[in-house]
Amino acid sequence: xxxxxxxxxxxxxxxxxLGAVTGAALAAGxxxxxxxxPGAAHAASAVQCQVSYSVTSDWGSGxxxxxxxxxxxxxxxxxxxxxxxxxxxxxxxSGWNGTxxxxxxxxxxxxxxxxxxxxxxxxxxPAANFTYxxxxxxxxxxxxxxxxxxxxxxxxxxxxxxxxxxxSTPxxxxxSxxxxxxGAPALHVAGNQLVxxxxxxxxxxxxxxxxxxxxxxxxxxxxxxxxxxxSVAAIAAWKANIVxxxxxxxxxxxxxxxxxxxGGAAYQSAIESFVSTLHKHGLxxxxxxxxxxxxxxxxxxxxxxxxxxxxxxxxxxxNAPAFWSSVATAFKNDQSTVFDLFNEPYPDFAAGFNSxxxxxxxxxxxxxxxxxxxxxxxxxxxxxxxGTGAAxxxxxxxxxxxxxxxxxxxxxxxDPLNNLAASWHSYNFNSCSxxxxxxxxxxxxxxQVPVIAGEIGENDCGHSYIDTLMSWLDAHHTGYSAWTWNTxxxxxxxxxxxxxxxxxxxxxxxxxxxxATF
Numbered sequence: 001x002x003x004x005x006x007x008x009x010x011x012x013x014x015x016x017x018l019g020a021v022t023g024a025a026l027a028a029g030x031x032x033x034x035x036x037x038p039g040a041a042h043a044a045s046a047v048q049c050q051v052s053y054s055v056t057s058d059w060g061s062g063x064x065x066x067x068x069x070x071x072x073x074x075x076x077x078x079x080x081x082x083x084x085x086x087x088x089x090x091x092x093x094s095g096w097n098g099t100x101x102x103x104x105x106x107x108x109x110x111x112x113x114x115x116x117x118x119x120x121x122x123x124x125x126p127a128a129n130f131t132y133x134x135x136x137x138x139x140x141x142x143x144x145x146x147x148x149x150x151x152x153x154x155x156x157x158x159x160x161x162x163x164x165x166x167x168s169t170p171x172x173x174x175x176s177x178x179x180x181x182x183g184a185p186a187l188h189v190a191g192n193q194l195v196x197x198x199x200x201x202x203x204x205x206x207x208x209x210x211x212x213x214x215x216x217x218x219x220x221x222x223x224x225x226x227x228x229x230x231s232v233a234a235i236a237a238w239k240a241n242i243v244x245x246x247x248x249x250x251x252x253x254x255x256x257x258x259x260x261x262x263g264g265a266a267y268q269s270a271i272e273s274f275v276s277t278l279h280k281h282g283l284x285x286x287x288x289x290x291x292x293x294x295x296x297x298x299x300x301x302x303x304x305x306x307x308x309x310x311x312x313x314x315x316x317x318x319n320a321p322a323f324w325s326s327v328a329t330a331f332k333n334d335q336s337t338v339f340d341l342f343n344e345p346y347p348d349f350a351a352g353f354n355s356x357x358x359x360x361x362x363x364x365x366x367x368x369x370x371x372x373x374x375x376x377x378x379x380x381x382x383x384x385x386x387g388t389g390a391a392x393x394x395x396x397x398x399x400x401x402x403x404x405x406x407x408x409x410x411x412x413x414x415d416p417l418n419n420l421a422a423s424w425h426s427y428n429f430n431s432c433s434x435x436x437x438x439x440x441x442x443x444x445x446x447x448q449v450p451v452i453a454g455e456i457g458e459n460d461c462g463h464s465y466i467d468t469l470m471s472w473l474d475a476h477h478t479g480y481s482a483w484t485w486n487t488x489x490x491x492x493x494x495x496x497x498x499x500x501x502x503x504x505x506x507x508x509x510x511x512x513x514x515x516a517t518f
Contacts, residue, residue, distance in 0.1 A: 001210075001344075001427075001455060001483050001493065048073030049149040051082070051142040062093070062131040064190070066198050067109075069144060070123045077118040077145070082109040084139040088132055094391040094417050095128030096186045096335030097197060107139075112333035115183075127186060127197035184279040184336035185241075187393050189419045194393065194450045194479075197335075204284070204452055204479030205515055206242035207235060207496060210486050212271060213246035213290035216262040217309055222251075222270045224486055226500050229277060234502035235485060236281040239515045243283050244454055244481045246290035246343065247271065249315075249323045250308040255293075257307045272330060279336055286395065286454065286481070287327060288340035293319050294373035299349045306373075313350040315342045317365060317374040321384040332390030339394050340423055340454055341381045344401040347371065355407070358399045363411040379413040386416060395452055397423035402454070403430040406441045409448060421450040427494070428458040428465040438472055446478055453480035457494030463510025470514055482511050 052068040071077055082098070085106045092102040098109040109126045118124055142149045185196040196202045211224030225231070235243060250257060252271070254264025275285050291308040294316040302310035324341065331337045348358025350370035361368035365377025378396050385394060394415065398405040402425040412420065422445050426433065432441055445451055453473060458465040466482065473480055488495040496508035504512050 001208075001425075001457070046073070046075050047077070047145050047147040049142075049144040049147065051084075051144070051149045053084075053138055053142070055136070055138070061133070062129060063090075063136060064127065064129050064199050066125065066127040067142075068123055068125050069118070069142075069149075071118045071120055074120050076120055076122075077116070079116045080111050080118060080124065080144055081146075082126065083107070083143040083146075084141060086139055087137050088135055090130045090132045090136065093129045093131055094188070094419070095126065096188065096391065097124065098126040099333060100126070100128050125186070125197050129188070184282055184284050186335035187284060187338060188335065188391070189393055189421060189450055192447060192449055193477075194421060194452070201477065202241075202284075202479075203477060204242040204481060205518060206240045206244060206283070206286075206479075206481040207238070207485040208244045208246065208455060208481055208483045209235075210246055210484045212251070212267075212274075213248045213288075216251035216267055217248050217258055217291065217307070219259050219262065222262055222267055223274070227274045227277065229280075231500045232277050232281050232283070234500060235278075236283060237502055238512050239518055241283060242286060242479075242481060243278050243485075244286040244288055244340065245271070245274065246288045247327075248308050249289060249292045249319055252323055252326065253319060255307070255319075268326075268330065275331070275334070275337060279334075285337045286340050286452075287331070287337060288343055288454070289315060289320065289323060290343040292316050292323075292342075294371070294375075296350070296371060296373070298370045299352070300346060311344060313346045313371055314361060314365070314368065314375040314377075315381065317376040317380070320376040321380055324381050324384040325388055328385040328388040328390035328392065331392065332388055335392060337392060338421075339385060339390075339392050341378060341385075341394060341396055343397065344425060345397055345399050346401050347375070348399045348404070355399070355404075359407045359411050362399055363413060377413075378411075382413045382415050382420070391417055391419060393419050393421055395421045395423040395454060397425065397454065400431065401425060403427075403432050404441065405445045405451070408445050412449070421452050422446070423454045424451055425455040426453055426469055427456070428460070433465070435468070435472055438469075443476065446476055451476075451478050453478070455483045456480045457483040458507065459491075459493055461490040461505060461507050463507050466507075467510060467514070482508075 050070045050072050054066050055063050069082060092100055098112050101108050115124050185202055187194055187196060187202055194202045212222055215221045215224050251263045251267045278285050291310060292312050292315045293306055293308050294312050295306045296312050297304045345362055347361035347368055348355050351357035357369045361375055363377050363379055365375040365380055368375045382394060398408050402423055405422055405424055408422050424442060442451060456466050456469055482496055483494045485496050487497055487499060490505040490507045494507055495505055496511060497503055498505050
C-alpha cells in the first residue's frame with residue numbers, strides 16, 4: 001500500500017489503485033586446512049568442534065553446500081573462522097551466514113556480525129553456492145579457529161537432489177513443513193524457488209509492519225506502535241515466518257527535512273535493532289523502499305513536494321541508489337534479510353497508462369514520460385546493491401502499483417547472482433484481482449522465478465478476497481505477506497489487528513486462521 005501521510009486513512013491510495021558476504025588468513029599443508037586467526041579470542045586448545053558438510057543440490061555445473069558447525073565443548077565462542085579445502089576445481093560464487101572467501105582450493109568462512117557467539121552445544125549453519133566441472137569430491141578436514149574438528153561428517157558422494165535437465169538452473173526442492181531449527185532462515189533463490197540454507201523450499205507467510213516509512217518524516221518518532229520483544233512475539237504467535245518493513249529514503253539517509261533524532265544514524269540503528277529482534281524470533285525480514293524523493297504532480301500523485309513524504313511513481317536517481325548502497329552495506333552479511341527495491345511502481349500511470357513506456361522506465365530509468373525528476377530504474381538499483389558485495393535476495397515489484405507482472409520477465413534486470421524474485425501486490429480493488437488474471441499474468445512468472453506477494457489485502461474488513469487469493473497462491477507453492485500489522489480501522493484499509501498483543505480484526509481473524517493451517 002502507498003501509506004498516506006496521516007494513517008490510517010487509505011482513501012487516496014484506494015481511489016488511485018482503482019484507476020488501474022573479509023576472511024582471515026588461511027594456511028594449508030599435507031592435505032589439511034588450518035585457519036590462522038591472529039589475536040583470536042580463544043586459544044586453539046579451547047575449541048572443540050564438530051562439522052557436518054552436505055551438498056543440498058547439484059545441477060551439473062554447480063552445487064549448493066550446507067555446513068553445520070557445532071560447539072561440542074563447554075566454552076562459548078565469541079568469534080569463529082571455519083577453514084577447509086577442496087581437491088577439485090570447485091569455485092565459490094556466493095555465500096551466506098558468514099563472510100566467505102576462497103584462495104586457490106582453500107575456503108575460509110568468518111562469522112557474520114550477528115552469529116559470532118556460539119554457545120556450548122550451539123550450532124551455526126554457513127552455506128554457499130559453487131561452480132565446478134568434472135567431479136565434485138567433498139572436503140574431509142575442517143578447522144575452527146585453527147583447531148581441527150573431530151567427528152566431522154563427510155557428505156554423501158552423490159547429490160541429495162536429482163540434477164536438473166537444464167544444467168544452468170538449480171533443481172526444485174521439496175517444500176519444508178518445519179521451521180528452521182534455530183534463528184531466522186538464510187534465504188537465496190534456486191530456480192523458481194526461494195530456499196533456505198539447507199536447500200529446502202521457504203514459503204513466506206507474513207505481515208507488513210508499517211510505520212517506519214512515514215512516522216520519521218512526519219516528526220512523530222520512527223515507528224507506529226511498539227517494536228519490542230513482546231510485540232514481535234505476538235507476530236510470531238500467528239505462525240508468521242517473515243515481516244516486511246517499509247522504509248523512508250530521507251530518514252535512512254538523514255536528509256535535512258528529517259528531525260535529527262529520527263533520521264540518519266538514529267533511524268538506521270533503530271531499523272537494525274528491529275531486524276535483530278525479528279530474527280531472534282525466527283522471522284526473516286523484507287526491507288522495502290517505500291517513500292522516496294522527487295517532485296511529481298501527474299496521474300495518481302499523492303503529494304507535490306520533492307521530499308520523501310508520499311509514494312512516488314518510481315525511485316529517484318539522485319538518492320535511491322545511495323539508499324540501497326547504504327542499506328546493502330549494513331545488511332550484506334545477513335541473508336535472512338531480503339531487499340524489496342521499490343514499493344509500488346506506477347510509471348505506466350505517469351505515462352498516461354502507457355504500458356510499453358512504463359516498463360521501459362521501470363527497467364532503465366532516466367528521463368521517463370510524465371515524471372519530472374530523473375528516475376532510478378530497477379537495473380541501477382540491482383547494480384547499487386551488488387556493487388557493495390551484498391548477495392541478498394532482491395524483490396522487484398511490477399508496474400501498476402506492483403499489481404501488473406505481465407512484462408516482468410521481458411524486462412527482468414541482469415543480476416550476476418541470479419538472486420531475484422518478483423514482488424506482486426494484490427488487493428480486491430486492483431485490476432488483476434481474478435484467478436483468470438493470476439493464471440495469465442502471475443503463473444508464467446512464477447514458473448521461472450520466485451514470486452512473493454509482498455502485500456495482500458482487501459478494503460472491506462472481511463477476508464473473502466484473500467481467502468480465494470491465498471488458496472491460489474498455496475496451490476502454486478508461493479507465499480505472501482498481509483497488509484498490515486497496525487492498529488488502524490480496517491474499514492478504511494486492511495489492518496490485521498486491533499491491539500499489539502495480536503488481537504485480530506475481522507480481516508485479521510481470517511488471515512490468522514489461514515496461517516494456523518501450516
